[in-house]
Amino acid sequence: MASSGLELLLVSLPQLAQGAAQTLSISALGIAFSTLGGVLYGVLATLGKRSVNLVLRVYLELFRAIPVLVWLYLLFFGLPIFFAVSIPSFWCAVLVLSLWGASEVGEVVRGALHSLPRGQREAGLSIGLDGWQLYGHVLLPQALKRMTPPTINIYTRIIKTSSLAVLIGVVDVIKVGQQIIERTYESVLIYGALFLFFFFICYPLSAASRALERRWTHA
Amino acid sequence: MSALIEFKGFNKFFGEHQVLKDIDLQVRSGEVVVILGPSGCGKSTLLRCLNGLEVAHGGSLTLAGKELLSKATDWRQVRQQVGMVFQSYHLFGHMSVMENLLLGPLKVQKRERFEAQAQAEALLARVGLLDKRDAYPRQLSGGQQQRIAIVRSLCMNPQVMLFDEVTAALDPEMVKEVLQVIQGLARDGMTLLIVTHEMAFARAVADRIVFMEAGRILEQSAPESFFTNPQTARAQQFLEKFSFVESLPKTPHKELS
Numbered sequence: 001m002a003s004s005g006l007e008l009l010l011v012s013l014p015q016l017a018q019g020a021a022q023t024l025s026i027s028a029l030g031i032a033f034s035t036l037g038g039v040l041y042g043v044l045a046t047l048g049k050r051s052v053n054l055v056l057r058v059y060l061e062l063f064r065a066i067p068v069l070v071w072l073y074l075l076f077f078g079l080p081i082f083f084a085v086s087i088p089s090f091w092c093a094v095l096v097l098s099l100w101g102a103s104e105v106g107e108v109v110r111g112a113l114h115s116l117p118r119g120q121r122e123a124g125l126s127i128g129l130d131g132w133q134l135y136g137h138v139l140l141p142q143a144l145k146r147m148t149p150p151t152i153n154i155y156t157r158i159i160k161t162s163s164l165a166v167l168i169g170v171v172d173v174i175k176v177g178q179q180i181i182e183r184t185y186e187s188v189l190i191y192g193a194l195f196l197f198f199f200f201i202c203y204p205l206s207a208a209s210r211a212l213e214r215r216w217t218h219a
Numbered sequence: 220m221s222a223l224i225e226f227k228g229f230n231k232f233f234g235e236h237q238v239l240k241d242i243d244l245q246v247r248s249g250e251v252v253v254i255l256g257p258s259g260c261g262k263s264t265l266l267r268c269l270n271g272l273e274v275a276h277g278g279s280l281t282l283a284g285k286e287l288l289s290k291a292t293d294w295r296q297v298r299q300q301v302g303m304v305f306q307s308y309h310l311f312g313h314m315s316v317m318e319n320l321l322l323g324p325l326k327v328q329k330r331e332r333f334e335a336q337a338q339a340e341a342l343l344a345r346v347g348l349l350d351k352r353d354a355y356p357r358q359l360s361g362g363q364q365q366r367i368a369i370v371r372s373l374c375m376n377p378q379v380m381l382f383d384e385v386t387a388a389l390d391p392e393m394v395k396e397v398l399q400v401i402q403g404l405a406r407d408g409m410t411l412l413i414v415t416h417e418m419a420f421a422r423a424v425a426d427r428i429v430f431m432e433a434g435r436i437l438e439q440s441a442p443e444s445f446f447t448n449p450q451t452a453r454a455q456q457f458l459e460k461f462s463f464v465e466s467l468p469k470t471p472h473k474e475l476s
């Protein structure tokens with residue numbers, strides 16, 4: 001039994017690896033776009049422009065109020081119906097995770113920028129910095145410490161949430177696992193492998209987040 | 220001689236609240252003007268309008284003959300000519316002293332590093348802080364940070380320096396080292412606009428005292444005549460408060476409760 005279980009795992013490995021590659025690439029792209037979008041959101045939200053803030057607020061609330069799964073269905077099944085545009089399921093998952101992640105990261109970035117003393121902005125402006133220089137050299141570097149730990153936590157949520165992509169037909173690591181279980185009935189073994197897979201990706205991230213938080217809040 | 224800075228019929232509102240009313244003020248090149256007045260009378264706002272940190276609403280404000288209250292004003296250009304030093308220094312905490320000093324010269328003015336650095340070192344030496352060039356702001360005392368903040372502005376080679384209560388956040392023993400730096404600039408003939416509550420310093424450094432109350436300039440006069448013979452009752456009351464504070468015993472016998 002043990003040896004046959006191990007054998008099964010070895011035989012299934014290439015297939016599982018393919019699924020894992022899907023999970024990891026959706027997550028990695030989602031994380032990358034969430035970060036870029038989140039920084040953009042945070043910067044826009046601290047410009048003090050009322051109309052911009054209103055737009056960001058609506059965007060944020062839409063992603064807070066509506067579950068990610070509903071967004072996936074909406075874009076994957078809704079766009080073809082209403083706009084005759086269809087997105088491949090992989091990219092649909094990346095898009096939804098990115099938009100959702102960017103709203104979460106964006107709020108973190110906004111909060112971190114907001115927590116800086118107002119005088120930092122004024123001192124930067126007073127030596128003639130333009131907006132890019134002000135954010136790039138003065139504000140964002142100083143916000144980095146405060147925003148990194150919670151942002152890493154959002155990354156782990158993005159990785160875990162990526163598994164919803166199964167529901168629009170992405171064959172990710174979980175889907176592959178289910179297919180193997182359907183064939184072999186080795187659910188304990190496969191789910192154990194999936195457990196370890198997610199644990200070994202997400203645990204180091206959340207440990208790093210906690211370590212950074214400890215280091216930086218007591219520095 | 221024409222003025223370097225000229226406010227004419229200048230107004231500033233915060234919402235409905237008018238904080239600067241019909242300000243007329245001329246500052247010649249090389250002049251040291253000290254602005255006095257009770258809290259909330261608009262001193263900071265006046266300085267901040269001059270480098271575009273606040274947007275003004277009416278009248279005219281010129282710098283070297285150029286109107287600043289026009290849509291076409293390039294404030295980044297203006298700010299390089301108008302240095303500003305704040306009450307709480309606002310050094311960039313993630314940068315060393317030298318990085319603080321070079322940010323503007325390198326990124327804004329696109330100057331050569333060796334040239335900008337030579338100037339920064341000379342100015343650091345002048346304020347007695349050359350040995351702190353690689354320190355970070357958190358490693359410095361308030362007085363040291365404030366002197367660095369002054370140097371940061373000076374590194375831009377401004378025509379005018381604005382000082383907004385730059386010693387108000389300092390422990391008493393550090394006030395002098397900062398005021399000496401400002402006095403040195405005054406001696407060099409730099410144009411200075413200074414807001415301060417240090418009356419003895421104001422009297423010593425100013426070419427002219429501008430007294431404000433409730434958003435208006437009530438009085439402009441030479442320091443000696445202002446301090447010995449103020450023209451308005453308001454200024455008189457203001458000065459009396461300060462002489463009362465100064466006449467208090469240095470070590471209070473009773474706790475205030």
Ligand SMILES: Nc1ncnc2c1ncn2[C@@H]1O[C@H](COP(=O)(O)OP(=O)(O)OP(=O)(O)O)[C@@H](O)[C@H]1O
Nearest residue numbers: 233236238256257258259260261262263264265384
């Ligand atoms: N951002 C702002 N929004 C609304 N009102 C403001 C703002 N900044 C200043 N004011 C108001 O404008 C008036 C002038 O403020 P200002 O800071 O220029 O006074 P000040 O003379 O510098 O006072 P202090 O000696 O206390 O520094 C005050 O009544 C103040 O409450």
Ligand SMILES: [Mg+2]
Nearest residue numbers: 262263264384
């Ligand atoms: Mg003030």
